[in-house]
Amino acid sequence: MKPALKNPLLFAIVFALIMVTGFVNSWNVALGIVNMGLISAIMALGVNMQWGYAGLFNIGIMGFVALGGLGSVIVAMPPVNEAWSAGGLRVLVALATGVATIVAVIVMRARMAAGRRRTLSTLALLVAGFFIFRWLFDPAVAAIEAINPAGTGYLGGLGLPVLIGWPVGGLLAAGAAWIVGKTALGLRADYLAIATLGIAEIIIAVMKNEDWLSRGVKNVIGIPRPVAREIDLQNSANFVGWAETFALNPVTTSSIIVKLSYAGLFLIVLLILIWLAEKALNSPWGRMMRAIRDNEVAAEAMGKDVTRRHLQIFILGSAVCGIAGAMMTTLDGQLTPGTYQPLRFTFLIWVMVIVGGSGNNWGAVLGGFMIWFFWVQVEPIGLWLITVITSGLAEDSALKEHLLDSAAHMRLLTMGLILLLVLRFS
Amino acid sequence: MDFLNALVAFANFVLVPATSYGAQLALGALGVTLIYGILRFSNFAHGDTMAFGAMATILVTWWFQSIGITFGVLPTALLALPFGIIATIALLLFTDRAVYRFYRAQKAAPVILVIVSMGIMFIMNGLVRFIIGPNDQRFADGVRFIISARDFKEMTGLSEGLAIKASTGITIVTAAIVVTALFWFLNRTRTGKSMRAYSDNEDLALLSGIDPERVVLYTWIIVAALATIAGTLYGLDKSFKPFTYFQLLLPIFASAIVGGLGNPLGAIAGGFVIAFSEVTITYAFKKVLIYLLPENLEPTTLVQLLSTDYKFAVSFAILVIVLLFRPTGLFKGKTA
Numbered sequence: 001m002k003p004a005l006k007n008p009l010l011f012a013i014v015f016a017l018i019m020v021t022g023f024v025n026s027w028n029v030a031l032g033i034v035n036m037g038l039i040s041a042i043m044a045l046g047v048n049m050q051w052g053y054a055g056l057f058n059i060g061i062m063g064f065v066a067l068g069g070l071g072s073v074i075v076a077m078p079p080v081n082e083a084w085s086a087g088g089l090r091v092l093v094a095l096a097t098g099v100a101t102i103v104a105v106i107v108m109r110a111r112m113a114a115g116r117r118r119t120l121s122t123l124a125l126l127v128a129g130f131f132i133f134r135w136l137f138d139p140a141v142a143a144i145e146a147i148n149p150a151g152t153g154y155l156g157g158l159g160l161p162v163l164i165g166w167p168v169g170g171l172l173a174a175g176a177a178w179i180v181g182k183t184a185l186g187l188r189a190d191y192l193a194i195a196t197l198g199i200a201e202i203i204i205a206v207m208k209n210e211d212w213l214s215r216g217v218k219n220v221i222g223i224p225r226p227v228a229r230e231i232d233l234q235n236s237a238n239f240v241g242w243a244e245t246f247a248l249n250p251v252t253t254s255s256i257i258v259k260l261s262y263a264g265l266f267l268i269v270l271l272i273l274i275w276l277a278e279k280a281l282n283s284p285w286g287r288m289m290r291a292i293r294d295n296e297v298a299a300e301a302m303g304k305d306v307t308r309r310h311l312q313i314f315i316l317g318s319a320v321c322g323i324a325g326a327m328m329t330t331l332d333g334q335l336t337p338g339t340y341q342p343l344r345f346t347f348l349i350w351v352m353v354i355v356g357g358s359g360n361n362w363g364a365v366l367g368g369f370m371i372w373f374f375w376v377q378v379e380p381i382g383l384w385l386i387t388v389i390t391s392g393l394a395e396d397s398a399l400k401e402h403l404l405d406s407a408a409h410m411r412l413l414t415m416g417l418i419l420l421l422v423l424r425f426s
Numbered sequence: 427m428d429f430l431n432a433l434v435a436f437a438n439f440v441l442v443p444a445t446s447y448g449a450q451l452a453l454g455a456l457g458v459t460l461i462y463g464i465l466r467f468s469n470f471a472h473g474d475t476m477a478f479g480a481m482a483t484i485l486v487t488w489w490f491q492s493i494g495i496t497f498g499v500l501p502t503a504l505l506a507l508p509f510g511i512i513a514t515i516a517l518l519l520f521t522d523r524a525v526y527r528f529y530r531a532q533k534a535a536p537v538i539l540v541i542v543s544m545g546i547m548f549i550m551n552g553l554v555r556f557i558i559g560p561n562d563q564r565f566a567d568g569v570r571f572i573i574s575a576r577d578f579k580e581m582t583g584l585s586e587g588l589a590i591k592a593s594t595g596i597t598i599v600t601a602a603i604v605v606t607a608l609f610w611f612l613n614r615t616r617t618g619k620s621m622r623a624y625s626d627n628e629d630l631a632l633l634s635g636i637d638p639e640r641v642v643l644y645t646w647i648i649v650a651a652l653a654t655i656a657g658t659l660y661g662l663d664k665s666f667k668p669f670t671y672f673q674l675l676l677p678i679f680a681s682a683i684v685g686g687l688g689n690p691l692g693a694i695a696g697g698f699v700i701a702f703s704e705v706t707i708t709y710a711f712k713k714v715l716i717y718l719l720p721e722n723l724e725p726t727t728l729v730q731l732l733s734t735d736y737k738f739a740v741s742f743a744i745l746v747i748v749l750l751f752r753p754t755g756l757f758k759g760k761t762a
Contacts, residue, residue, distance in 0.1 A: 057541075184746070184749065190540050191683070191753070193468070193540060194468065194676075194679050194680075198676065198741075198745050199746065201742055205738065205739040206739075209735045347544055347547075350544065402559075405559070406556045409552050410556070413549050413552030413553065414552075416548025417545075417548075419545035420542065420545040420546070420549070
């Protein structure tokens, strides 16, 4: 089948599957799938940039997504003034001291000749810097977290409109990607993978434990929204009247309208990103990236700084993931660091990229929708399948009970199987 | 200045747990490093292989316990271990035949093999949860403590007790036996030598007439045994929960890389380095310092370098630092 025909056909199939879900289950479920599918498609786009253009195997996506979520919290939540006056300034000074220590160490190492003196000075500077940092940091954090720990207990945000939080999330992720890239990009592909996974774990650990920043596992709830709230719609007489003229239930309709608004916003972001990615691909910069991808040695011989280009792509791809993370936190309305788990995010996104065909932007988007759809629907379908298979067994059979309980775990198995089959046969 | 009490407290909360954890990590890292050295890719499915091996051993242990076979003071799981190993060998040989062999014949890039191992990780994870469920499973029996804290205090009259669990002792003894056997195999037998030759220089090894498929077969068998033993020992010591094995994968990789990927001695050293760092950096030294320092210098805070929540972050930080400054690892494994 010609590619020009195949792609729209595959999109049509996924669209049809979602329509079927809408009719069979409910439109709320279908729109939920669409929204998360859009976000997953954007993440797949970012990862595809890193893998397809530069061959970088980044499995620390979860960290960048979490940072994106943090960005939306930092921008949109109202500031907690008492916390700022109690310890905000001191925390900033402490962080600046920490950064200054690291910069000082790097500069000093560059200036000194390699040898025992340099190693000892590095250690001494690091130890001294660490203790000064803790001396400044710990009391400030204790003061901040003591302010209304049940309700706030953190610094809050800037109180700006939440849509600004999305690019800010992308910027935060880009900053982290710069640090990660500088340290880890010279390494072999599987070393890079492990290093990125480790750094993502560190980022998540920091977010879970630094309550003064993100409330840790107490979660930040009530993040402001860019769209209307269902309850406001349900209370507005205009809306209820409008719904009744179409004989629609106001409660479900309000939910559907809100989801549609999110879908519209996300679709705009996705289309902008795809447009940017496609334009970049067909530009001189894109041709250079493809040249590097096809033959790195030749590109280096032509004078292209391959490591710098890889760093560029790494930062861009991670920024896209950060934007998606900010969007996801806005959709959820809360920041829950405990939910950022590697199995859910990182590997699922990779399945999407592989299934979509690495290096292909539209493929990544399609992969995002398809895999997300299956991830959500495999559980009920699997349950139905196992119910059918075990319908022959007795009602209280232990085997039947065990199989029915375990149906939920079919998800992971199916994802792994899909990944292996696609890698092998396409 | 109560030096003895400080020493006992330090041993009880740092030395003994770290040694046990280090032995478990070392066994896991040995498996990872063997696969890297011989099959030349990082096997992300290793954690879930350990889970599968432990699960197989647990099922046989439960069956043994139900028909009344026990092992006296030692846990029954040790009797069930060979059966678990056989089951894991079957699984790994199956995955090799069904999945990896294709990519080996194609001489696929290592990163493709890593992605494939991720797919296998998903499948094994789902399989383990499907068969035994995602919850905590307890299967340890036999005597619990070699020395309990109370016995120690009675024997020595100190106020701090040193408890050594039986599972800790078993872990260390088993690990020592397994490592000795493995090194004897690698260094003294022809098959072991051919494996090392294949790992060092594939082309020369093939020229010398070494059969690569045999080498791969032996590798998977040894890795299956190591993974099952490591997984079962970890399950005996802590408890069996499928999710924790995926989390263990990350310190195991850190140990293997820190010690030098592809170098078995490095894997063991790396395991202990990571274990000791994790435990020492997150240990609250307040108690030990109270014993050591005079009254007026006693600490009021916990004196913890990093909070315990950062345990995994510590092994990663060490990994990243090693990758930055000495990518070949402590024992000069394969280059980055």
